[in-house]
């Protein structure tokens with residue numbers, strides 16, 4: 044298993060991810076995507092968008108981040124969107140109480156104290172109130188991972204929504220929130236979309252967009268950040284049919300990760316033992332990160348909780364009226380809710396590989412990101428074998444031609460083996476070399492990243508060759 048530090052350092056060195064405002068010492072929980080990162084991020088989003096909306100029954104929206112404050116009263120976020128927070132009196136470190144307990148359980152498991160770990164886990168799953176978490180922490184003398192101290196404050200609620208103000212006066216009347224999930228932008232537009240695009244249940248609305256949560260602890264690189272992107276889809280169905288659609292969407296979403304190159308053994312299902320206030324069924328897809336399994340996407344059966352609440356808070360009907368069958372109902376909702384940045388990190392970890400090879404007679408290690416060709420930031424790299432005899436000009440022309448169709452890099456620096464390695468390390472699936480023979484018969488070699496095998500093809504066939512493999 045690759046170490047998280049290795050991924051973070053590769054991500055920085057090769058321009059996938061930088062710490063936000065790094066020159067000022069960075070800001071905890073915020074990250075910037077560099078030139079290769081933004082390509083990977085866009086490819087993930089585009090593949091998701093294609094899978095979710097290039098079909099008859101789903102349309103997209105792009106709602107605003109700041110919404111009417113009543114939205115968050117109706118959705119339950121004002122009252123309920125909080126995490127249990129605890130402070131250690133000695134170190135002054137602050138934790139999410141449930142995460143603190145989970146971390147302790149993980150450590151017990153690592154020490155093979157399975158019975159104790161299981162006992163605490165069962166109690167954790169039953170926690171309802173702050174005091175339940177507190178009791179576990181005190182009963183099991185869970186220490187602060189920083190100082191080892193067991194001197195804790197009470198557990199309190201901490202609302203995760205970022206507050207800001209609309210207009211010049213910073214008072215209650217202008218208070219708004221940065222959305223903590225993109226879903227509500229879909230719910231409040233349910234009627235608009237249904238009427239404007241003449242959709243009827245079962246149908247879905249998809250959206251990709253930023254969400255913000257003032258997480259108590261940010262950690263594990265992109266896993267838990269304070270600003271992130273979500274790719275969410277709400278599927279509106281007739282009450283009573285939600286169980287079938289829940290199963291349908293489970294399968295669809297799992298398969299998407301596999302199609303995008305995720306190794307099935309790195310994924311697992313995690314049913315929710317504790318359901319959120321709005322849900323009657325929920326399951327997560329988890330990925331095995333270097334620090335253990337963690338959620339990358341949730342599939343939630345949200346009942347008609349959101350639509351009925353928006354209906355009662357806004358006074359606007361959120362019904363579907365079926366004139367043919369003479370019935371009206373507030374649809375039930377199956378939601379698929381994934382994090383773009385968590386998927387990004389999962390795809391990065393999933394792709395990372397180190398392979399022993401013999402290079403110029405010496406044993407060496409090749410670092411390869413085995414991205415699916417659809418996700419790779421750069422699809423094709425073009426090299427002249429040597430920087431003379433008309434090869435650079437020929438290669439540069441191919442580079443320019445292929446740029447119309449793919450993200451291409453042109454590289455003339457160093458030995459050809461070095462250039463292959465640079466591309467392997469960023470996951471480029473195809474490297475094309477112009478050599479002496481190219482000038483004679485207009486053929487080039489294309490080397491495939493994983494097998495390192497080479498094909499010789501005519502220049503007129505390059506686009507077709509790559510298209511077929513993507």
Ligand code: ATP
Pocket residue numbers: 224256258265266267268269270271273338339340341380381382383384385386
């Ligand atoms: P967690 O329990 O890890 O806090 P959650 O259950 O609150 O997550 P959801 O509200 O279901 O998460 O959000 C849907 C998806 O959004 C998650 O599967 C995850 O991919 C992503 N996500 C949620 N919070 C964060 C965050 N702080 N940083 C990055 N991605 C996030």
